[in-house]
Amino acid sequence: MHRPRWTFSRWEPRSFSIAARLAGAVPLGYAFISVLATLLGAIVSAMGVAKADAVVLCGMTGFVMYLVWLIWAFSARSVALVYIVALVAGSVSAGLIWLLHMLAG
Amino acid sequence: MGHSFRKSMALLHTWAGVILGSVLFAIFWMGSLSVFDREFDRWMQPQTRLAFSEGPPSLDDVVAPVLKSVAAASPQLLVRLPTERVAHLQLAYRDADGQFVTRAMDPRSGRFVDDQGSFSGTGFFFPFHFRLHLNWLGLGYWLVGLASMAMLVLLVSGVVIHKKVFSDFFLFRPKKQLQRAALDLHNLTGVLGLPFHFLITLSGLIIFMQVYFPFAHLGAFGVGPAASVAFQKEATGRYARPPSGTPGALMSLDALIAKAEHIWPGGTASLVRVWHPGDANGYVEVRRSYAQDVTMNLDQVYFDAGTGAVLHRFEASPIMGIQRFISGMHFIQFDHWGLRWLYFFAGLSGCVMIATGFLFWLESRRASHAKRGLAGVRIVEALTVGSVTGILCATAAYLVVNRMLPCDATFAGQSRAELEVWVFYCAWLSTWMHAMWRRADPISQPARKAWREQCWAIAVLALLAVVLNSVTTGDHLFRTLARGDWQVAGVDLMLLLCAAVSAWAARRVTRLSRSPNSARRPAGESRPAVKPSETSHA
Numbered sequence: 001m002h003r004p005r006w007t008f009s010r011w012e013p014r015s016f017s018i019a020a021r022l023a024g025a026v027p028l029g030y031a032f033i034s035v036l037a038t039l040l041g042a043i044v045s046a047m048g049v050a051k052a053d054a055v056v057l058c059g060m061t062g063f064v065m066y067l068v069w070l071i072w073a074f075s076a077r078s079v080a081l082v083y084i085v086a087l088v089a090g091s092v093s094a095g096l097i098w099l100l101h102m103l104a105g
Numbered sequence: 106m107g108h109s110f111r112k113s114m115a116l117l118h119t120w121a122g123v124i125l126g127s128v129l130f131a132i133f134w135m136g137s138l139s140v141f142d143r144e145f146d147r148w149m150q151p152q153t154r155l156a157f158s159e160g161p162p163s164l165d166d167v168v169a170p171v172l173k174s175v176a177a178a179s180p181q182l183l184v185r186l187p188t189e190r191v192a193h194l195q196l197a198y199r200d201a202d203g204q205f206v207t208r209a210m211d212p213r214s215g216r217f218v219d220d221q222g223s224f225s226g227t228g229f230f231f232p233f234h235f236r237l238h239l240n241w242l243g244l245g246y247w248l249v250g251l252a253s254m255a256m257l258v259l260l261v262s263g264v265v266i267h268k269k270v271f272s273d274f275f276l277f278r279p280k281k282q283l284q285r286a287a288l289d290l291h292n293l294t295g296v297l298g299l300p301f302h303f304l305i306t307l308s309g310l311i312i313f314m315q316v317y318f319p320f321a322h323l324g325a326f327g328v329g330p331a332a333s334v335a336f337q338k339e340a341t342g343r344y345a346r347p348p349s350g351t352p353g354a355l356m357s358l359d360a361l362i363a364k365a366e367h368i369w370p371g372g373t374a375s376l377v378r379v380w381h382p383g384d385a386n387g388y389v390e391v392r393r394s395y396a397q398d399v400t401m402n403l404d405q406v407y408f409d410a411g412t413g414a415v416l417h418r419f420e421a422s423p424i425m426g427i428q429r430f431i432s433g434m435h436f437i438q439f440d441h442w443g444l445r446w447l448y449f450f451a452g453l454s455g456c457v458m459i460a461t462g463f464l465f466w467l468e469s470r471r472a473s474h475a476k477r478g479l480a481g482v483r484i485v486e487a488l489t490v491g492s493v494t495g496i497l498c499a500t501a502a503y504l505v506v507n508r509m510l511p512c513d514a515t516f517a518g519q520s521r522a523e524l525e526v527w528v529f530y531c532a533w534l535s536t537w538m539h540a541m542w543r544r545a546d547p548i549s550q551p552a553r554k555a556w557r558e559q560c561w562a563i564a565v566l567a568l569l570a571v572v573l574n575s576v577t578t579g580d581h582l583f584r585t586l587a588r589g590d591w592q593v594a595g596v597d598l599m600l601l602l603c604a605a606v607s608a609w610a611a612r613r614v615t616r617l618s619r620s621p622n623s624a625r626r627p628a629g630e631s632r633p634a635v636k637p638s639e640t641s642h643a
Contacts, residue, residue, distance in 0.1 A: 026251075034318055034320060034321070037318055037321050038318075038320055038321050038322075038323050038324040039324055040324075041321055041322065041324045041325045042324025042325050043324075044325075045324070045325035049424075050339070050422055050424075051322075051325040051326060051336070051339060052322075052325075052336055052339035052340040052422060052424075052425060053422050053423060053424035053425060054325050054424075055321050055322045055324075055325050055326070055336060055340075056314065056340060056424050056425050056427075056428050057424045057427075058321065059314040059315075059318045059321040060311050060314060060427075060428060060431070062314075062317075062318050062321070063254070063257075063307060063310045063311065063314075063317075064307070066254060067254065067257045067258065067261065070254065070258050071114075071258065071261055071262070074113060074114075074117045074258075075110050075113040075114065075117075097323070097324045100324065101327070
């Protein structure tokens with residue numbers, strides 16, 4: 001069976017690229033999804049849903065979002081893209097949480 | 106690069122399975138046992154084999170005296186009422202030395218049941234299932250969480266790499282070579298049980314939402330301990346009132362239960378907790394049973410201990426209710442024997458799915474690893490034997506030692522309950538060592554000796570457990586069946602069934618190793634024209 005070559009770049013050894021993908025997908029992805037779930041909780045509660053309900057709703061969806069993320073992260077062609085998405089989207093989400101806090105006063 | 110989604114999913118499925126399969130098997134096995142945790146409690150703690158009362162117990166008669174005697178110095182007294190599966194009252198309080206104590210009480214006589222010195226189902230199997238008894242830094246929770254996410258990924262990737270989902274669903278060729286039979290059974294249990302495996306895993310994660318997403322409330326509630334407390338209060342309800350320091354009376358607990366049940370339409374009480382007993386600021390918390398619902402409701406009422414006035418009342422909000430419904434789908438605390446058995450067999454099908462996944466991996470890699478001198482098959486095979494038959498042996502040994510240890514046994518500062526757990530882990534460790542000792546050599550053949558001997562060990566230990574139960578408690582099968590004690594009889598019967606299945610499996614492994622057809626034939630070689638009969642073997 002032709003195994004897919006997961007490479008960070010064509011010059012990196014394969015074990016490094018696997019470790020890099022694992023680190024990007026699992027812990028970094030988890031951190032990103034956590035921030036995303038927190039942001040969604042803030043947005044849904046700002047939309048009028050009771051705060052505890054909003055948090056629980058978005059916390060529950062967090063597991064499904066993480067699952068979707070993992071499937072994508074392990075099948076994406078470029079490991080670098082996995083890192084970029086996690087870091088950029090995670091930072092943007094964190095920024096939006098802070099922004100919502102400032103607006104709420 | 107030749108990279109495709111399906112191929113990456115195949116690789117992911119294989120690696121996630123091999124690395125986390127052992128943890129997942131342990132979780133599914135202990136989870137299946139936990140379906141009947143109360144039954145194991147009853148079997149392993151013989152003095153709790155009480156007859157079930159007709160009506161609810163009178164707490165004023167049996168529990169109120171406790172507040173004047175052993176629990177006189179306790180800041181709280183917790184009482185769990187009997188259920189359909191638990192015949193005794195469960196009391197928890199701090200004794201005169203400040204030690205936290207949990208005791209069982211016969212609801213008809215008010216006498217305490219002696220400490221049975223066993224963690225049993227609810228104290229060992231059940232916590233093993235969700236945190237592997239790895240309490241340091243909550244490591245067990247995180248490993249279970251990782252394995253659970255891996256399980257979801259395995260299920261999704263398993264479906265993706267499946268070319269012919271529905272035709273494979275109807276295919277099971279047990280007489281074929283081990284690799285093909287293992288894959289067939291793996292697909293069968295995977296596809297047939299797919300809704301169960303997915304929902305049981307996701308619901309398990311959702312139960313521990315606050316463990317795995319501890320910062321989820323930061324956006325809506327803000328940072329700091331006050332925000333966290335506010336979230337807890339809004340989600341799960343919370344009322345507290347500090348003691349006043351002046352003495353006060355406690356009114357009838359039965360009357361308060363009746364009042365609470367009047368407040369909840371159609372509800373019955375399951376838990377009563379007296380806070381600051383004997384204090385003027387004392388109050389009584391009554392919680393509602395969820396034996397008739399899937400949702401593990403959070404309905405609670407707080408009464409003033411002296412006057413019985415309602416101080417606070419809480420029910421879960423709609424979405425919290427959904428989380429509790431999903432949790433309830435996993436916890437299965439409702440009274441429904443049919444569904445309970447279904448869950449049990451579904452859990453076992455998950456175990457079969459994981460075990461056959463390992464077997465398939467081993468058989469498909471065996472020839473190539475043998476040729477290339479790789480250690481993979483050797484390592485994973487020992488891992489598989491220890492993870493599958495090993496943990497089953499350890500469980501059977503746990504039940505056997507429970508019947509063998511005297512009531513007051515201690516050793517090296519370990520209590521009787523802890524000694525039982527030591528035996529479990531020592532037995533499990535020895536199955537790993539046995540698996541390594543009896544490993545296949547050369548690895549071009551399966552480690553039949555290891556599998557066979559551990560299967561026999563399971564059969565012998567399971568049978569021994571039933572015999573010891575009869576000898577040490579006098580509750581042999583005819584007696585338990587005659588008095589309608591299906592819980593104890595059920596454990597005995599399932600142990601006998603387990604012994605029979607293990608013995609059958611051991612013999613099947615034996616037959617496979619004796620038959621010349623057991624050797625894997627390279628592709629292209631034809632089968633011998635005459636099939637050798639079994640009588641030609643010694």
